[in-house]
Amino acid sequence: MGLAPHAPPAVARVALLGTGTVGSAVLARLASWHGTTQAGRLSLVHVANTRQSASDRAGLLPGDAVQRLALAPQHSALEQVEAALGNEGARIVIDATASEAVADRHAHWLARGLHVVTACKIGQGTSLSRWRAIRAATLAGDTRYGDSATVGAGLPLLRSLRELQSGGDRIHAIAGVLSGSLAWLFNQYDGMRPFSALVRQARDAGYTEPDPRDDLSGEDVRRKLLILARSAGVELDAGDVEVTSLVPPELAILSRDSLDGALPALDAPLRRRFAEAYKRGERLRFIARLQDGRARVGLEALPFDHPLAGGAGTDNRVAIWSDRYRTQPLVIQGPGAGAEVTAAGLLDDVLKICRATDE
Numbered sequence: 295m296g297l298a299p300h301a302p303p304a305v306a307r308v309a310l311l312g313t314g315t316v317g318s319a320v321l322a323r324l325a326s327w328h329g330t331t332q333a334g335r336l337s338l339v340h341v342a343n344t345r346q347s348a349s350d351r352a353g354l355l356p357g358d359a360v361q362r363l364a365l366a367p368q369h370s371a372l373e374q375v376e377a378a379l380g381n382e383g384a385r386i387v388i389d390a391t392a393s394e395a396v397a398d399r400h401a402h403w404l405a406r407g408l409h410v411v412t413a414c415k416i417g418q419g420t421s422l423s424r425w426r427a428i429r430a431a432t433l434a435g436d437t438r439y440g441d442s443a444t445v446g447a448g449l450p451l452l453r454s455l456r457e458l459q460s461g462g463d464r465i466h467a468i469a470g471v472l473s474g475s476l477a478w479l480f481n482q483y484d485g486m487r488p489f490s491a492l493v494r495q496a497r498d499a500g501y502t503e504p505d506p507r508d509d510l511s512g513e514d515v516r517r518k519l520l521i522l523a524r525s526a527g528v529e530l531d532a533g534d535v536e537v538t539s540l541v542p543p544e545l546a547i548l549s550r551d552s553l554d555g556a557l558p559a560l561d562a563p564l565r566r567r568f569a570e571a572y573k574r575g576e577r578l579r580f581i582a583r584l585q586d587g588r589a590r591v592g593l594e595a596l597p598f599d600h601p602l603a604g605g606a607g608t609d610n611r612v613a614i615w616s617d618r619y620r621t622q623p624l625v626i627q628g629p630g631a632g633a634e635v636t637a638a639g640l641l642d643d644v645l646k647i648c649r650a651t652d653e
């Protein structure tokens with residue numbers, strides 16, 4: 295149904311879960327929209343982190359939300375989200391957490407008529423059953439699942455895969471660098487500075503997962519490759535991806551609190567890998583590959599001029615082969631981690647839902 299000639303566009307109510315690296319950048323971007331058309335499309339009515347939550351049906355000012363949260367008497371509980379968003383109109387949950395419990399709610403919210411926009415990959419990138427439940431719930435609730443920020447931090451990767459397929463192409467293969475933090479680490483690493491020091495720097499810059507072992511173990515890339523594969527029609531389960539971790543066993547068993555001091559366990563093995571590659575004129579790259587239904591993730595030494603060895607900073611660089619791109623793949627490259635790009639990707643999806651609910 296179209297809009298009546300001068301009807302103002304409907305305002306979507308939004309709940310933001312997570313006020314860490316990504317969630318804070320979402321709030322900052324929303325605050326920077328003050329007075330713009332984009333701001334007029336949304337009303338932030340609920341903000342929560344693990345400890346506290348603040349709700350206001352009249353709308354929270356994004357610039358004040360963190361302070362409101364700090365002063366809020368209300369403890370945080372996921373049950374509050376539906377009540378805060380109300381029963382009618384466009385209602386959107388933004389998931390800027392890394393929480394299993396929140397991801398477990400995605401299908402429930404979608405089936406209940408709430409749209410979900412997520413940076414967290416746990417919903418679509420872990421078990422096949424959870425991915426299927428999310429898809430079924432969008433149909434049951436006639437709702438949308440915004441996932442642009444889950445792979446490539448908002449780069450047009452999932453969008454391109456979907457557009458190729460709606461244009462009649464079959465996806466033949468996907469290969470590339472899917473981790474922004476690992477791209478940054480291997481772009482910086484020269485075998486001289488300890489690798490562990492760079493890991494701390496990547497964490498402090500907001501490129502890594504809350505627990506950097508999720509990046510170093512290949513788990514984050516496994517999730518992204520599963521999301522891409524499933525979107526390309528290859529319904530793999532998590533165990534179908536062969537993952538070679540960079541995390542030594544002594545680091546894997548530690549609690550998150552005792553991780554920092556033990557990070558130097560990474561240094562000697564990576565110095566060896568770097569020296570071997572350097573002697574052969576190769577660069578280290580953490581690569582994900584999907585071809586003929588087989589998926590694998592791990593560190594590779596690639597010739598300097600290899601198409602996947604390029605890029606700088608946190609660049610993701612992903613090649614997609616399809617019916618129309620048989621020999622020369624479509625290559626998508628750009629920053630693949632960082633709070634600002636991720637927040638922008640999330641809010642792009644939110645605005646897309648706002649526009650779709652006008653139609």
Ligand SMILES: NC(=O)C1=CN([C@@H]2O[C@H](COP(=O)(O)OP(=O)(O)OC[C@H]3O[C@@H](n4cnc5c(N)ncnc54)[C@H](O)[C@@H]3O)[C@@H](O)[C@H]2O)C=CC1
Pocket residue numbers: 311312313314315316317342343344345370372390391392393395396413414415443444447474500501502503504630631632633636
């Ligand atoms: N940092 C990056 O470049 C990118 C991150 N992402 C994803 O964004 C998500 C968030 O990452 P960060 O902001 O770095 O994490 P973070 O650890 O800085 O923040 C997580 C936030 O979630 C909150 N939280 C956890 N459980 C919650 C619950 N049950 N209810 C409400 N809030 C809850 C925490 O209190 C915290 O405020 C992760 O899933 C990550 O994979 C995605 C793309 C890029």
Ligand SMILES: N[C@@H](CC=O)C(=O)O
Pocket residue numbers: 444446447472473474475476501502503509514630631632
């Ligand atoms: N930790 C992730 C952040 C984006 O998803 C990465 O390094 O790519």
